[in-house]
Amino acid sequence: MARTDVRFRRAYNRLIELCGALAPGGSLPSENALAAEFGVSRTVVRAGLKRLVKVGILSWDGREKTVLRCPEERDRLALDGAASGDDMEELEARFLDWVLRFDVPAGTPLNVAQLSRDFGVAPHRLQEFLSSFTPFGLVERRPHGGWTLLGFTRDFAVELSEFRSVLELNAVRHVVNAPVDHSIWRQLGQIRGEHLALKEQIDAKFHDFSKLDERFHTALNSVVRNRFVAEFQKVISLIFHYHYMWDKTDERRRNAAAIEEHLALIDALEKRDAAAAEEAARGHLRTSMTTLLSSLRDHQLG
Amino acid sequence: MARTDVRFRRAYNRLIELCGALAPGGSLPSENALAAEFGVSRTVVRAGLKRLVKVGILSWDGREKTVLRCPEERDRLALDGAASGDDMEELEARFLDWVLRFDVPAGTPLNVAQLSRDFGVAPHRLQEFLSSFTPFGLVERRPHGGWTLLGFTRDFAVELSEFRSVLELNAVRHVVNAPVDHSIWRQLGQIRGEHLALKEQIDAKFHDFSKLDERFHTALNSVVRNRFVAEFQKVISLIFHYHYMWDKTDERRRNAAAIEEHLALIDALEKRDAAAAEEAARGHLRTSMTTLLSSLRDHQLG
DNA sequence: AAACGGAACTTTATGATTAAAAACAATTTG
DNA sequence: CAAATTGTTTTTAATCATAAAGTTCCGTTT
Numbered sequence: 121m122a123r124t125d126v127r128f129r130r131a132y133n134r135l136i137e138l139c140g141a142l143a144p145g146g147s148l149p150s151e152n153a154l155a156a157e158f159g160v161s162r163t164v165v166r167a168g169l170k171r172l173v174k175v176g177i178l179s180w181d182g183r184e185k186t187v188l189r190c191p192e193e194r195d196r197l198a199l200d201g202a203a204s205g206d207d208m209e210e211l212e213a214r215f216l217d218w219v220l221r222f223d224v225p226a227g228t229p230l231n232v233a234q235l236s237r238d239f240g241v242a243p244h245r246l247q248e249f250l251s252s253f254t255p256f257g258l259v260e261r262r263p264h265g266g267w268t269l270l271g272f273t274r275d276f277a278v279e280l281s282e283f284r285s286v287l288e289l290n291a292v293r294h295v296v297n298a299p300v301d302h303s304i305w306r307q308l309g310q311i312r313g314e315h316l317a318l319k320e321q322i323d324a325k326f327h328d329f330s331k332l333d334e335r336f337h338t339a340l341n342s343v344v345r346n347r348f349v350a351e352f353q354k355v356i357s358l359i360f361h362y363h364y365m366w367d368k369t370d371e372r373r374r375n376a377a378a379i380e381e382h383l384a385l386i387d388a389l390e391k392r393d394a395a396a397a398e399e400a401a402r403g404h405l406r407t408s409m410t411t412l413l414s415s416l417r418d419h420q421l422g
Numbered sequence: 423m424a425r426t427d428v429r430f431r432r433a434y435n436r437l438i439e440l441c442g443a444l445a446p447g448g449s450l451p452s453e454n455a456l457a458a459e460f461g462v463s464r465t466v467v468r469a470g471l472k473r474l475v476k477v478g479i480l481s482w483d484g485r486e487k488t489v490l491r492c493p494e495e496r497d498r499l500a501l502d503g504a505a506s507g508d509d510m511e512e513l514e515a516r517f518l519d520w521v522l523r524f525d526v527p528a529g530t531p532l533n534v535a536q537l538s539r540d541f542g543v544a545p546h547r548l549q550e551f552l553s554s555f556t557p558f559g560l561v562e563r564r565p566h567g568g569w570t571l572l573g574f575t576r577d578f579a580v581e582l583s584e585f586r587s588v589l590e591l592n593a594v595r596h597v598v599n600a601p602v603d604h605s606i607w608r609q610l611g612q613i614r615g616e617h618l619a620l621k622e623q624i625d626a627k628f629h630d631f632s633k634l635d636e637r638f639h640t641a642l643n644s645v646v647r648n649r650f651v652a653e654f655q656k657v658i659s660l661i662f663h664y665h666y667m668w669d670k671t672d673e674r675r676r677n678a679a680a681i682e683e684h685l686a687l688i689d690a691l692e693k694r695d696a697a698a699a700e701e702a703a704r705g706h707l708r709t710s711m712t713t714l715l716s717s718l719r720d721h722q723l724g
Numbered sequence: 725a726a727a728c729g730g731a732a733c734t735t736t737a738t739g740a741t742t743a744a745a746a747a748c749a750a751t752t753t754g
Numbered sequence: 755c756a757a758a759t760t761g762t763t764t765t766t767a768a769t770c771a772t773a774a775a776g777t778t779c780c781g782t783t784t
Contacts, residue, residue: 122736122737122738122772122773122774122775123735123736123737123738123773123774123775123776124736124737124774124775125774125775125776127775127776128775128776150726150727150728151727151728152726152727152728153727159566160566160776160777161566161776161777161778162728162777162778163775163776163777163778164775164776164777166728166729167775167776182727182728182729182783182784183727183728183783183784231766231767232766232767233765233766233767234766242736242737242738243767244546244736244737244738245737247550248549248550248553251550251553251554252553252554252556252557254554255554255557255558255653256557256650256653257649257650257653266745266766266767276649279647279648279649279650280650282646282648283648283650283651286588286589286592287588290588344584345581346581346584346585347559347578347581348558348559348581348582348585348654349585351557351558351559352650424740424741424742424743424768424769424770425741425742425743425744425767425768425769425770426743426768426769427742427743427744429743429744430743430744452758452759452760453759453760454758454759454760462744462745463744463745463746464745464746464760465743465744465745465746466743466744466745468760468761469743469744484751484752484759484760484761485752485753485758485759485760533733533734534734534735535733535734535735536734544769544770545734545735545736546736546769549735549736566735566776566777567734567735567736567776567777568734568735568777
């Protein structure tokens with residue numbers, strides 16, 4: 121009924137390592153120095169030191185911290201569970217995975233307790249997670265408590281695609297006007313090369329397109345230095361990415377076509393032809409939306 | 423240490439009203455009917471009925487629910503505290519108010535415990551609230567717990583304005599292509615009238631412009647039926663609204679100029695002149711951003 | 725001046741408790 | 755006897771309290 125002490129355990133293990141590196145008789149640096157090195161507060165360091173004293177590895181008096189004996193492997197504290205890194209992103213991935221894989225219908229009430237058990241996270245963590253999704257219209261808080269999954273309805277897909285188009289056409293206009301020495305031109309050159317390479321081996325490697333696609337769109341949007349655009353771009357690519365992952369129908373042909381569209385857009389951009397670039401972008405966004413919609417339909421029928 | 427019983431209290435008071443409407447001797451509908459009408463579960467209804475029996479207003483045996491006496495005002499249960507409606511929106515308003523009124527500098531660490539005391543809400547409520555603001559880049563979670571207010575920096579204002587421009591120019595393009603019988607034309611006609619009326623009395627009523635401005639922009643954006651646009655529009659108008667509220671310098675002149683810009687845009691739209699409309703919109707958005715930026719500067723110098 | 729010792733305070737995770745909802749079974753009524 | 759209503763039980767979820775971990779700030783020591 122309190123917060124976990126992974127923080128302490130990690131720090132303690134690093135202390136152990138430090139003592140191991142020093143010969144018995146050596147001295148540890150100051151509490152502040154240790155805290156700074158481990159990226160924790162002094163309190164944690166001191167708790168660790170206290171424990172080292174207790175198990176007889178260290179003698180500690182004021183600022184004298186002398187290693188008494190070499191720590192052994194069994195002195196380390198066990199870090200049970202993954203608990204590493206940023207849980208939020210993994211949770212996001214798992215949640216979207218769940219929603220799409222099991223084809224949860226729109227309007228399903230979400231049971232926070234149940235989900236938190238399934239996903240192995242604390243209920244309030246899930247709560248926070250869900251509320252972070254609210255602005256994107258994926259879930260909704262019900263008036264009398266609880267949550268509803270609004271889900272990937274047709275309307276959602278259409279509106280998402282439209283919004284994406286608005287942002288992306290804006291990005292294209294920015295790129296056309298980008299100075300010659302902007303890094304985007306180098307990036308586009310490289311991406312064009314990768315497209316051509318993939319085109320050669322499309323039958324064998326058409327699966328690799330998804331990643332290339334994401335890189336291409338991310339590069340375009342990165343020209344617009346805007347935190348709101350970037351934020352939405354993240355969500356958009358997440359959702360498109362997940363949908364493509366589950367929609368395997370006709371993938372080779374789709375990807376081959378998309379490669380051509382990308383190449384046409386890159387050509388127009390490099391010629392600084394605003395009209396042609398916009399036209400190419402519109403065309404590509406249109407097919408993209410069509411694909412998303414048909415994948416939705418297939419998914420619902422299947 | 424348990425959930426509140428506002429739900430029960432509200433339902434009970436509605437039962438009281440119902441009993442009052444019926445003459446003594448009248449019968450109440452079924453539990454299910456009552457539950458459906460009040461929008462609560464049968465459990466709550468039954469608890470209410472039980473209580474009515476206890477205070478002698480009702481005789482209840484099986485499906486016989488007979489009113490014994492007329493309930494009085496003091497029979498009602500007190501609903502202490504605001505607790506009504508959606509707290510979240512009020513909290514939002516108070517939070518933004520606090521941020522702007524006290525000119526909290528960017529990068530300030532937010533103390534959840536402190537704020538939750540100040541605002542009189544439970545810490546976890548505030549936590550959830552803050553996390554709902556994260557996608558908009560207003561606050562940020564610090565790696566070792568706690569929150570940082572990223573605040574209304576210059577960059578934030580610029581990027582917000584840019585994003586607004588992208589959305590609004592898109593809206594303008596939609597309006598130009600809207601069919602003749604679209605409700606926007608009626609709305610624009612009315613809004614134009616109000617602009618002209620306000621222009622006549624600009625010296626006396628220039629304060630009224632803020633609301634008119636919001637209505638104008640909301641009307642434009644409503645033509646783009648898109649949940650993402652709508653969501654962002656909400657945030658944008660919130661922030662612009664709050665800033666204008668505190669920046670009173672030169673307000674009369676500013677508003678008079680904005681009225682002219684609005685009128686020019688409405689004219690261009692009604693003529694279906696896409697180029698002129700875009701030009702007018704760009705001009706207006708530019709001055710809007712300039713105003714926001716200068717208000718920021720004044721605010722920081724003051 | 726830098727490092728330490730300690731206390732006060734925050735954040736965070738979990739229990740306890742109760743309200744409310746939902747599920748289920750039994751009963752009545754038309 | 756089918757549908758509706760009621761009685762009962764089980765789950766779910768909102769709230770607060772609590773306790774541990776962690777941070778920060780203070781004065782003190784070296």
